Amino acid sequence: MRNLNIFLYEWKHFVRSPFKIVAVLLFIIASIYGLHNGADLYEKQNAEIERITREAEIKKETISSYFENNEKGPENRPWIDVTTPFWAIWNTPTYHFKTPSPAIVYNIGQTEQYGFYKAINTSSSPYDSDMTNEIANPERIQSGTLDFSFVILYLLPLMLLTLLYNIKGQEVEQGMLSLVFVQTGSKNSWILSRTTFYAIILIIILFCLILYGATLTKVFNLDIVFWKVFQWITIYLIFWLVIYFLIIKYGKNTVSNTLQMIGIWLLLAFIIPATIQQYISINKPTNLMVDIIDVSRDKKGEINAQPIEMIDKQLFKLYPNLNATKVAKDTVIVSRVRGYSTDALINEEMKNATKNIEEDNNIKNEIISKTYWFNPITYFQNKLNQLTNTHYNDYEEYRNAIQKSVDKRNEIMVLDIWNDVKVDKSKYLEYNTIFSKNE
């Protein structure tokens, strides 16, 4: 009953405080804007994927028509012969996509730092230039998109501050604190009840916003992501409620409480993450990918300049089945096909180079993860990134999948070349089916 009275009193106080009402309204507007930004990105990426798929389909039809018309390729490029595995695979348009999760509506995470579609060929690498982010204004990316997670991680604590800053402080300044304690019995439960009132209001608002977000994309198609997002946002809210509760409990007046609240927020939102990022940049400066450059220039040249026996030895080691192929036994045609097969060896070298880079990046990620205990905002940000498939790891998986796709393409190409496979329309369509599986 006492708690109910406190709630009713707080409700009156809340509706009579234009400052607090405006803060809540601004928060809701920012949230809706953020949710729409996420939904827009989801739509935009899906539309782009659809467009690229259509283009690939057109190219596939063009190549198919060569088979139907008994042609070997475009008229002005007579060196192309799509009946050979090399040129048929070269002309099999394959894209690997990082399909956006519907949960991106809540958090775009690191989406804008990477590409989401990749044209695959036998010499592709997950670090090719088309893996970089979409054409965008870097100043906009630097200032960050106002997505829902930004509103939650940075504006929610500030809104909570505007709702709680004068709890107890106002009564102290008006000299009514003793009277309040006499009437309510316990100082802690009085502060807790008032804080809980705002917590309940915020949880209701957040739930409605998350639900609204779910209507913009197909979030409910994902198992429990909706509830997971709600759960983590609630935990985040409680985290800040506990901090602010302690400040109010031990604070002396409104101004001092406000200063402490904003001070903690600045520390957690700005100073600590910025210091960690600076520390990482000093310890592990930006990788300029010299290893990849070395492979794409010198290693490539070295591989191609090797004696024939050495190339064969490396190819046979990579694909043991190659030894028994038709071409391997025929010394006349082997020299011609060897040139088409070295992409597979270069691909292996490239994998070694990218492995080092990924390891280097993972060391950075480990350093970041080790700071989570005193760097909670980064922790919650990355948690949301994981839930919405926009985390670094999701893009690492995407890169790994691309690498697998390149490996598969090389393997099929080398084996088919060495088996002297003749490509017809059905074989060409088979290539398209195999390579488009993206697994």
Place this chain on the structure above:
Amino acid sequence: MNNMIQIIKNEWRFLIRSHIFLGISIAFFLILLLSVFLGNFQTNKQEQTYQNAKDHVRQQWVSIDEMNPHSAAHYGTYIFKPSNLMSSLDEGVSSITGNVIRVEGHVQNEIVHSEASQMQTVSRFGKLKPSLLLQYIVPLLLVFLAFNSVSNEKLSGRLKLLVLQGSKPIQIMLSKTMSVWLYGVMLLTFVLLVYGILNMHSLTTDILIRTGFFFLSYCLYYFIICGLTVFFSSRWHNPTLALTSMLGVWIIWTMFMPNILMSSAEKWHSLPSRNEFQLAMKEDRSKGLDGHNPRDKRSIALKEKVLKEYGVDSLSQLPINFDGMRMQADEDYGNSVWDKHFGTNREILQKQKQSYQLGGIVNPFISLQNTSMGFMANDNLHHQEFLLQVENYRRDFIKMLNDKQTFGGSKTGDWGWKIDNAFFKSVPDFNYKPTQVFEVISYYMLDVIVLFLWSILVIALIVFGTKKIQIV
């Protein structure tokens, strides 16, 4: 004037006597010192990485024993984006943009491998650089120092006393503003002095001028913050209300509006997707000459023209290598296509920037951000200038190779012809020429003017507020 100086002196005396203020000030000086040191150290370390990579790639190039010039054009080179000295103060977009760009024949590659893509998310507001503290934290400190400067005087009755002693209310208000503003200026000066001492040997006139404009922008912004806070403090009896109002302004200006305005500017003037951009380039390029295809119609036309010019009947009679000429014609056409499409993108980016700059009319923080990273040579404009220099270098580099192929003594179709190491050593390396401030200053004038206009508006508010102030 004497009254004002006296009030400012008094304000400082009060501040210095406060242990809390002294504690906070020491903490701020230390963290600013740390940010400058770390910023400088990080920039130097990145510069070292850059130099090593640059030397490594150059070494590869000058070590080519012998190679066909066109094979060398495909072999190409790599250019790394250098970090500039002023990144220690404000790194702007540097961590978002790529760092490596491949320079080769036939194609203009994109800059890749940004720092942000090499790890999971850490800080939404960048590294601990002085700009982070000067833009976000110092203004808040100024708000905390100024929010009760007038309201406290009213509550304690000192305001009446000051007026009775001969001070005019406007003088009191301006003095209060100036006393807090000077504190902000002192912090700013401290940062720049430490930066200057650490980089004494590398300071150039351009850096000094840029730093001067940087200083001016922050001074104006701090004046706006201090003046507005003092205005609120004079308007409201309750100091808490003045504080919360200014906190609201700060949140809207720094957290809310920059994101919204920038996202909106990007929607109003949208850029093409990369795939669309590349397809359009490919489409336009397919209308030109294919350097690798002698059967191409335009190649044949060019061949006829050259044969006529030299007065011979066949390519074998030509004293030059026509392959190189055809490659260069392909390049020239490709360059015009790139100019058209990249030019369109640059125009769109320019429009986005202008729209965003106009946002400064409602939010001076935007103007501050623009001038801060702009004068520190780390905004998108400087990034685009770097990309243009790279493209110009690429054109010279490829032309040198194609000319060697054409006029170096080989014959058409002689793809086995090679040139020796001396030639590769003679090809100049890319040498980035930092954009001089006077070449780009006009782009930031709007931001500086907006900051001045805001300062005038704040003075007007103070004057207006003084008229309505209740002394008793």
